[in-house]
Amino acid sequence: MPNMSLEKVSMPEQDPNVRNKNFLEVALGYTEDMAREEAQRCLQCKSKPCVQGCPVNVQIPEFIKLVAEGNFEEAYNKIRETNSLPAVCGRVCPQESQCEQLCVRAKKGEPVAIGRLERYVADWNMRNGKSKTEDIKKLNKKVAVVGSGPAGLTCAGDLAKMGYDVTIFEAFHTPGGVLMYGIPEFRLPKDLVQSEIETVVKLGVEIRTNMVIGKVLSLDELYDEGYEAIFIGSGAGLPSFMGIPGENLNGVYSANEFLTRINLMKAYKFPDCDTPVKVGENVAVVGGGNVAMDAARSAKRLGARNVYIVYRRSEAEMPARLEEVHHAKEEGINFRLLNNPTKIIGTDDGWVKGMECVEMELGEPDSSGRRRPVAKKGSEYVLDVETVIIAIGQSPNPLIKATTPGLETQKWGGIIADEETGATSREGVYAGGDAVTGAATVILAMGAGKKAAKAIDEYIRSKG
Amino acid sequence: MFKIVRKEVLNPSVKLMEIEAPYVAKKAQPGQFIIFRIDDAGERIPLTIADYDREKGTVTIIFQEVGKSTKRLGAMEAGDSILDFVGPLGVASHFDGLKKVAVIGGGLGTAIAYPQAKHLHSMGVEVDSIVGFRNKELIILEKEMAAASSRLFIATDDGSNGNKGFVTDILKRLIEDGNKYDMVIAIGPLIMMKVVSNLTKQYGIKTIVSMNPVMIDGTGMCGGCRVTVGGKTKFACVDGPDFDGHEVDFDEAMRRQSMYKSEEKISNEKHECRLGGEVNA
Ligand SMILES: Cc1cc2nc3c(=O)[nH]c(=O)nc-3n(C[C@H](O)[C@H](O)[C@H](O)COP(=O)(O)OP(=O)(O)OC[C@H]3O[C@@H](n4cnc5c(N)ncnc54)[C@H](O)[C@@H]3O)c2cc1C
Ligand SMILES: Cc1cc2nc3c(=O)[nH]c(=O)nc-3n(C[C@H](O)[C@H](O)[C@H](O)COP(=O)(O)OP(=O)(O)OC[C@H]3O[C@@H](n4cnc5c(N)ncnc54)[C@H](O)[C@@H]3O)c2cc1C
Ligand code: SF4
Ligand code: SF4
Ligand code: FES
Numbered sequence: 015m016p017n018m019s020l021e022k023v024s025m026p027e028q029d030p031n032v033r034n035k036n037f038l039e040v041a042l043g044y045t046e047d048m049a050r051e052e053a054q055r056c057l058q059c060k061s062k063p064c065v066q067g068c069p070v071n072v073q074i075p076e077f078i079k080l081v082a083e084g085n086f087e088e089a090y091n092k093i094r095e096t097n098s099l100p101a102v103c104g105r106v107c108p109q110e111s112q113c114e115q116l117c118v119r120a121k122k123g124e125p126v127a128i129g130r131l132e133r134y135v136a137d138w139n140m141r142n143g144k145s146k147t148e149d150i151k152k153l154n155k156k157v158a159v160v161g162s163g164p165a166g167l168t169c170a171g172d173l174a175k176m177g178y179d180v181t182i183f184e185a186f187h188t189p190g191g192v193l194m195y196g197i198p199e200f201r202l203p204k205d206l207v208q209s210e211i212e213t214v215v216k217l218g219v220e221i222r223t224n225m226v227i228g229k230v231l232s233l234d235e236l237y238d239e240g241y242e243a244i245f246i247g248s249g250a251g252l253p254s255f256m257g258i259p260g261e262n263l264n265g266v267y268s269a270n271e272f273l274t275r276i277n278l279m280k281a282y283k284f285p286d287c288d289t290p291v292k293v294g295e296n297v298a299v300v301g302g303g304n305v306a307m308d309a310a311r312s313a314k315r316l317g318a319r320n321v322y323i324v325y326r327r328s329e330a331e332m333p334a335r336l337e338e339v340h341h342a343k344e345e346g347i348n349f350r351l352l353n354n355p356t357k358i359i360g361t362d363d364g365w366v367k368g369m370e371c372v373e374m375e376l377g378e379p380d381s382s383g384r385r386r387p388v389a390k391k392g393s394e395y396v397l398d399v400e401t402v403i404i405a406i407g408q409s410p411n412p413l414i415k416a417t418t419p420g421l422e423t424q425k426w427g428g429i430i431a432d433e434e435t436g437a438t439s440r441e442g443v444y445a446g447g448d449a450v451t452g453a454a455t456v457i458l459a460m461g462a463g464k465k466a467a468k469a470i471d472e473y474i475r476s477k478g
Numbered sequence: 479m480f481k482i483v484r485k486e487v488l489n490p491s492v493k494l495m496e497i498e499a500p501y502v503a504k505k506a507q508p509g510q511f512i513i514f515r516i517d518d519a520g521e522r523i524p525l526t527i528a529d530y531d532r533e534k535g536t537v538t539i540i541f542q543e544v545g546k547s548t549k550r551l552g553a554m555e556a557g558d559s560i561l562d563f564v565g566p567l568g569v570a571s572h573f574d575g576l577k578k579v580a581v582i583g584g585g586l587g588t589a590i591a592y593p594q595a596k597h598l599h600s601m602g603v604e605v606d607s608i609v610g611f612r613n614k615e616l617i618i619l620e621k622e623m624a625a626a627s628s629r630l631f632i633a634t635d636d637g638s639n640g641n642k643g644f645v646t647d648i649l650k651r652l653i654e655d656g657n658k659y660d661m662v663i664a665i666g667p668l669i670m671m672k673v674v675s676n677l678t679k680q681y682g683i684k685t686i687v688s689m690n691p692v693m694i695d696g697t698g699m700c701g702g703c704r705v706t707v708g709g710k711t712k713f714a715c716v717d718g719p720d721f722d723g724h725e726v727d728f729d730e731a732m733r734r735q736s737m738y739k740s741e742e743k744i745s746n747e748k749h750e751c752r753l754g755g756e757v758n759a
Contacts, residue, residue, distance in 0.1 A: 185697050187515055187522075187562040224564035226697055230501050251699035255711065262704060262711065262730055264737045271700035279521065279694070288521040288546055289694075290741035364733035411698050413716065 017054035020123025025130055030344040034314050037199045037282055040341055041105075046084070049134040053082035056126045059118055064128060067116040069461030070096050070168075072103075074113060074128055081131055090139040093132060098171040099164060099210045099460065101140065102193060104133025105202050107457045108335045140209055148217065153177040155474055158241035160227045160414065163191020164456045165247030165447025167214050168463030169470075174217035176471050181241070183225040188278060191249055192448075193456070195278040196270070198308050200315070201338075204277070228417040233443060242477070243442045243470045246429060247463060250408045250448035256300065260358030261404070265292065265366035269301070269309045269405035276312050294400030296320045298369050300355055301405035302332040303453075307339060309403045310347045321347050322397060326354040326374050326387045352376070352387065356394060358402055368396040410449045418443075428452055436466030437473075444470055479559035480514075483536060488618040491543045492586060493552045494528070500535030502527075502565045508597040509571030509688070509720055512537065513696045515562035516550055523547045524693045524715075526590040527566060537565075540589035540618070545742050567696045568719050571686070576603050576660045580652065581627070582645050582674055583609040584666020585616065590688055591665040592619055596626040604628045606652060606659075610645040610670070614638040646673050659683050664723060668732045675723030685723035689714045691734060706730050 026042040027033075033040050044052065056078040064074045073092055080089035093100045107113070109129040117125035155178055159170045162184040170180045188194050193207045215221060225231065227248070236244055253268035255261050272291065275281040279289035297313040299306050302325035310321045323342070325332060328351050332339060343349065352374040359368040373393035376385035410427040422430045422439040429438055429445040436444035446462025448454055484496035502512060511526045529538035543552045551560070571594055573579075579598055583591035588609045599605045607627035611617050612635045624630045631652075633643045649662070662685045664674040671687040678685040691703040691714050698716035705714050706727035712718065 185564070186695070187564070224562050225501070226564060226567065229565070229567055229697075230505060251697070253699070253701045255701065262706060262734065264733060268701040271694060271702045274694055274700055280519070283519075284741065285744050286519065288519060290738050290744075292737070292741075364730070413698065 016057055017051060019055065022055075022124045022127040022130070023048045023052040025127075030341075030346070033200065034311070034345040037315055039203055040200050043137055044130055044134045049081055049131060050084060052127050053078045053131060055119060056082070057118060063116040063118060064113045064126070067113040069112070069457045070464055072097050072113070072132070077135065078126065078128070078131055081135060086135055086138045087143065089135045090143060093135060096464075097132075097460070098168050098214060099456075100132050101136035101206050101210055102164070102202060103457055103460075104129050104131075104136055106197060106335075108455060110336050112457065136210075137206075140206070148175065150175060150218065151177050152179070155179065156181070156241045157243050157245070157470060157474075158183060158236045158239075159245045159247060160233075161185075161191060161247040161249055161447075161449070162189035162211070162221055163247055163249050163447060163459060164193065165249070165449070165459035165463040166191070166245065167211065168460040169245045169247060169444075169446070169467045170219045170463075171214040171217055172464055172467035173470060174214070174219045176467070178471075178474075180219045182219060182221045183227050183231070183236075184221060184223045185226040185248075186278065187223050189221050189223060191247075195274045196305065196308070198273065198277055198312050200311070201308065226413070228413040233414070233418045233421075233440070237442075242474050243444065245436070245463070245466050245470060246414060246438070246443065246445040246449055247447045247459070248411060248414055248449045249459075250410045250453045252409045252411045252427070253404070254407045254409065255404055256355065256406060258355060258357050260360055260366070263358055263360040263366045264364050265294065265400055266358060266402045266404065269299070269305045269403055270408065272309050272403050273305075273312065276316070282312075282316060291316070292401065293318050296322075296397075296399040297401040297403065298322045298324050298355070298397055298399045299403045299405055300324050301407070302327065302334060303405065303407075304334045304338055305408075305453075306405035307334045307342045307347075309405050311342055311345055313401070313403065314345055314347060318401070320399075322350050322399070323347055324350045324353050324355055324369070324371060324397070326352065327384065328352055328376060331384050350397070354387065354389065355402075359396065366400055366402055368398050369402055370394055370396050408448075408453045410452070414449075426452065434465060435469035436462060437469060442473065479561060480563040481559045482554055482556050485554075485556045488540065489616050492540065492589070492616075492618050493543070494538060494540045495551070496531075496536045496538045497560070497563055498535060499537050499563045499565075502537050502563065503530045503532050503535045506530040506537060506566040507570035508593040510566035510568045511696070511719065512539065512563055512565030513567065513693070514539075514551070514560055514564075516547065516554075516560050518561065520550075520561070521547050522562075522694055522696070523551075524567075524690070524696055526593070526688075528589055528593055529596075537563075540586075540592075542586040564696070567715060569717070571597075571663075571720050573598055573601065573603070573661075578604040578657070578659055579606070580649060580657075580659045580662045581605055581607045582649060582662065582664040582666070582670075583607070583623075584645060584664075584670035585611055586618075587666030587670070587688075588619055588623065591663065592622055592626065594663055594665075595623060599626045599628075606657065607631070608633070608645045608648045608652075610634070610666075612636065644673075645670065646677050649674065650677060653681055653683070661686065662723075663687075668728055668735065671723060671726075672728035675726070675728070679724050686720050687723040687726060688719045689721055689726065689731065690719060691731065692738065705734075
């Protein structure tokens with residue numbers, strides 16, 4: 015008999031006033047009983063609408079049934095058939111607009127907590143799972159993958175399972191992409207990311223760090239080294255600035271820089287780790303996506319007293335995950351919605367002392383279908399802050415395009431790739447993830463990596 | 479891991495190391511740099527590629543011990559290894575069609591200017607090198623610079639080498655004497671590059687400077703290295719580090735350089751007390 019409760023079994027969390035001072039994970043995860051109870055809420059729909067919402071087709075009712083039965087090992091194997099990073103996805107997928115959005119239980123009450131169950135199963139496996147060595151028949155063919163974010167890892171993992179010798183070339187000293195340098199520890203523990211990466215390495219994938227493709231080696235030189243096809247999953251790492259006066263004052267960061275200092279370089283452990291970060295008492299974060307929430311919540315944890323999110327549209331248009339907005343509010347982040355920065359004001363010696371903002375109102379819908387914010391004349395005011403973090407978006411880094419003749423890109427830098435296969439304008443070169451779409455989501459990047467792996471396999475087979 | 483195969487002490491605080499890094503050595507060109515990290519708790523630190531040997535697969539760096547990371551590196555010996563060494567990064571310098579050039583090095587900037595002088599010299603360009611140091615004890619790369627230049631001028635702030643003055647004094651004299659330079663390359667402290675640029679602007683001589691803002695990734699991903707050039711924001715790690723000296727906003731660059739002064743002091747003091755501890759133990 016299914017559990018007909020209208021609400022999800024709630025997941026224990028650290029108290030907001032405790033967690034906003036530490037970098038430990040916010041959400042603590044289900045216990046076995048909670049997971050089995052929540053799993054009972056799934057109606058095992060024959061038509062599986064939820065699966066349509068998952069970019070990598072996790073077999074949702076099947077794995078949930080196994081959870082309900084307490085067979086976590088099989089549940090894990092079921093998820094892993096299509097998703098190589100379940101502990102990550104369970105935590106960071108915007109479930110409300112993907113799998114859970116289409117769940118029939120959401121028609122009345124809350125959907126089944128698919129993400130939380132996925133997380134439970136992945137975490138269970140990390141604690142109890144036996145590492146299984148898969149029996150892979152080697153094809154003796156080499157494929158190169160550029161970038162070790164979710165797109166690259168997924169593509170590499172799938173190709174390795176098919177028997178290819180896959181090498182990932184990563185620019186940074188640590189693999190994982192945004193999972194390591196962007197999303198903070200309190201939302202996605204780094205040990206866990208590394209252990210999911212470990213499962214990909216166990217499939218025989220080699221990861222070579224410190225390899226900036228386009229600088230150390232060009233794509234053409236990868237062919238010279240015997241790779242038969244290349245997947246580009248280099249992400250969208252180029253930070254955008256607003257182009258307003260005062261952006262180069264001391265105390266203005268791109269969210270990328272701020273988060274990289276904290277996550278990848280562990281500035282929150284300064285001076286035990288060597289990289290510093292400046293936070294100040296009053297911090298303004300500009301933007302309304304996951305990146306902005308992460309920067310704001312990190313600033314709070316590093317001791318800032320007042321942290322503002324300054325976003326030019328209203329809450330309904332905010333692209334961040336629902337849960338993150340909710341958590342940010344609980345932690346005392348101050349939301350200045352329908353506000354837009356106009357300039358950053360500095361002290362005589364060049365440090366930020368304030369940010370001038372103007373109030374906005376929503377006008378006619380623009381090309382994205384969202385109502386366009388327009389400035390209210392005369393509503394300017396100054397927010398007193400010492401730090402400004404700009405989180406208004408990223409675009410793909412031009413390095414690879416600049417060093418790869420014949421690789422076509424959009425004007426804004428996205429690599430042009432076939433939606434179904436990831437094929438680019440260069441034969442044998444495939445691309446996917448943020449490098450193609452611009453900043454999007456982990457799971458879409460994984461979906462793209464998966465499709466490209468299949469297409470690369472077909473391409474190499476067709477060459478014989 | 480990247481092995482240190484040779485170490486030389488050039489002056490009390492400046493050291494040279496040759497590092498085994500075949501991929502970097504294969505592609506390196508004058509004007510480019512690397513980023514190293516000693517270990518897992520270390521910072522990512524940029525250093526110019528001073529020289530490279532494609533056959534041996536090694537890259538030479540010359541660095542001044544100014545803070546924690548460079549001191550820790552300086553304390554390592556041939557045979558030791560460091561964790562990360564990535565490059566070559568940045569845009570290589572372009573020197574086509576030059577006949578006569580003045581290369582100016584200020585202090586440690588001499589190490590960064592050296593590969594440029596050497597490269598130009600080997601292309602048959604007439605190179606007048608002008609290098610300046612605070613005093614005689616700090617002079618580095620004298621032999622190397624002499625070999626890479628048509629003429630070498632060495633100035634000291636205190637005159638302890640018998641040639642008192644600033645590099646700009648010498649440059650000005652050479653220009654006034656009628657030397658026609660197609661280009662001036664100035665590398666050193668920001669204030670020196672600013673003064674040189676102001677001088678050459680009066681004479682309308684194209685001037686290239688090498689910017690060294692605080693960097694993290696070195697691949698265009700953080701924007702921390704931004705400098706204003708000709709009123710536009712540029713990322714020194716991917717658009718530079720060489721820029722037109724007449725276009726650079728040096729005042730802003732100097733301000734940005736000082737952003738982490740207090741943290742650098744903490745880091746350095748912690749390092750010193752750790753070293754002290756080791757000696758006592
Ligand atoms: C702060 C932040 C929070 C986010 N929160 C969420 C969230 O909650 N949920 C969600 O679904 N999505 C979130 N996202 C978005 C998500 O992380 C990205 O969409 C996803 O990581 C894209 O994956 P990718 O593999 O395409 O690229 P990336 O993860 O960006 O990985 C690209 C990798 O390629 C490497 N690389 C780049 N250039 C080169 C080169 N020339 N040579 C070699 N390697 C190179 C990079 O160093 C990097 O490791 C967030 C993003 C950020 C920045
Ligand atoms: C492109 C480039 C090329 C360089 N080439 C050389 C070189 O060939 N030889 C050499 O001795 N030095 C070079 N530098 C400077 C060198 O990177 C700094 O001296 C070094 O980072 C100091 O680190 P620290 O921990 O020892 O000192 P800290 O105490 O941390 O800092 C001392 C000073 O170094 C600068 N600095 C600190 N961290 C960084 C960073 N991450 N990136 C850049 N600058 C920083 C700051 O101005 C600071 O005031 C170069 C810098 C750049 C950007
Ligand atoms: S991978 Fe993401 S979208 Fe797919 S089922 Fe899991 S949480 Fe939902
Ligand atoms: S739609 Fe909801 S209830 Fe139906 S199978 Fe999927 S998760 Fe279960
Ligand atoms: S060092 Fe990060 S963009 Fe240049």
